[in-house]
Amino acid sequence: MIEKEGDGKAVVAFLGPEASYTHQATLSAFPPSSHYTLTPFLTIAAVFSAVQSGAALRGVVPFENSSNGSVVATLDLFADIPNTCPDILVCGEAYVRVSHCLLGHAQQRKLAVNGSAKSSDAAPDISGIRTLYSHPQAWGQCTAFLAARFPDTERIDVSSTSRAAQLVAQDASGASAAVSNAAAAALFNLDVLARGIQDRQDNCTRFLVLRKRDADSDADSATQADGGGHGTVDMATEQKNQPKEPAHLKSLISFTLAQDHDHDHNADNPGALAHALAVFARHGLNLSSINTRPSGVENWNYVFFVECTGMSRGKKVGKEEEKMIEKEEKNIEDEEKKIEEEEKKIEEEEEQEEEDEKKRGGRRSAEPAAVSAALAELRGVCRGCMWLGSWRGGNMTGSAPIR
Numbered sequence: 001m002i003e004k005e006g007d008g009k010a011v012v013a014f015l016g017p018e019a020s021y022t023h024q025a026t027l028s029a030f031p032p033s034s035h036y037t038l039t040p041f042l043t044i045a046a047v048f049s050a051v052q053s054g055a056a057l058r059g060v061v062p063f064e065n066s067s068n069g070s071v072v073a074t075l076d077l078f079a080d081i082p083n084t085c086p087d088i089l090v091c092g093e094a095y096v097r098v099s100h101c102l103l104g105h106a107q108q109r110k111l112a113v114n115g116s117a118k119s120s121d122a123a124p125d126i127s128g129i130r131t132l133y134s135h136p137q138a139w140g141q142c143t144a145f146l147a148a149r150f151p152d153t154e155r156i157d158v159s160s161t162s163r164a165a166q167l168v169a170q171d172a173s174g175a176s177a178a179v180s181n182a183a184a185a186a187l188f189n190l191d192v193l194a195r196g197i198q199d200r201q202d203n204c205t206r207f208l209v210l211r212k213r214d215a216d217s218d219a220d221s222a223t224q225a226d227g228g229g230h231g232t233v234d235m236a237t238e239q240k241n242q243p244k245e246p247a248h249l250k251s252l253i254s255f256t257l258a259q260d261h262d263h264d265h266n267a268d269n270p271g272a273l274a275h276a277l278a279v280f281a282r283h284g285l286n287l288s289s290i291n292t293r294p295s296g297v298e299n300w301n302y303v304f305f306v307e308c309t310g311m312s313r314g315k316k317v318g319k320e321e322e323k324m325i326e327k328e329e330k331n332i333e334d335e336e337k338k339i340e341e342e343e344k345k346i347e348e349e350e351e352q353e354e355e356d357e358k359k360r361g362g363r364r365s366a367e368p369a370a371v372s373a374a375l376a377e378l379r380g381v382c383r384g385c386m387w388l389g390s391w392r393g394g395n396m397t398g399s400a401p402i403r
């Protein structure tokens, strides 16, 4: 079994080195356990590859930040999934509070106090810093601090905030600093030159947990959604850490729109995106995020990523019903009420099923039927439509300590 290390433990891959925010997210989703071992990888692409190849049973990658938006490197890997990692699915998420620090080698400025030089309570001297290292996401989260203190300083993008700290630790000149975190300062023996330098104190990043499509049960599009536990290794702890509430299922779906062009090479498919998004509404699925990235296939063609939330048991929509829903769309309030009631019924059904399954002592297969039905319809109005996984929505947690 390639996904187990020599010690028999399953590998959970994360964007490292250790002490990255992704490491903190990984620790909160996979607390120390005898079932798995956490292994750092140097890039987000390497985490995807490790899961795809089976070298890792799970992978953890950054997905979006509350103040700076999407992690484009992750979205681009999802966009390229059909070519590079066709079996990757999302099976969970973790939130981490992000408090950035400026790390470097402190050069204490000697301040004259009553004629004598006193250095102990002096502010670190940052005037000698010529180069800043960090993950591209971090710059956009610390705009005010960087504009005030380092308006003209060269910035070098690196693969993670802990990698930035590692590089600065290797530069003994003291001319470089990293936008990183306190755990990385401790790990790489750096000084914290400034703390809490992010623009917003409630700064938070969402991370996704990846798994590999199960050849049997994920054969079609949307067939599994219980946050993991489908590997050949016992991931009982991971299961336990999947929040039970809220019960809403999140799903990630990607699609591209058919490309018609007018004479000026502008996309000429009026209403195409609206039609695609209306499919989700018809199936009672709320959209919680929409992202877009260039498809890489041709200029000005995009991959759309939609996250939707909805209960795992949906109702198949037939022709008759579709007509009825179309009429009902005129009265949004009525429709919303109906969906609410429907969801309540579904929830009750789900609870009952869960109970029954428990009594049978078996594992519950939570098939997101509403998502399956939406995907089937979406295929009629879009190109390259893909289910990228379903999972139980996570709660905001603090960052787990690095040991």
Ligand SMILES: O=C(O)C(=O)Cc1ccccc1
Residues within 6 Å of the ligand: 015, 019, 020, 021, 022, 023, 062, 065, 098, 135, 137, 138, 159, 160, 161, 162, 205
């Ligand atoms: O995990 C890290 O350390 C990263 O570099 C990704 C990142 C960057 C900024 C905020 C959260 C995660």
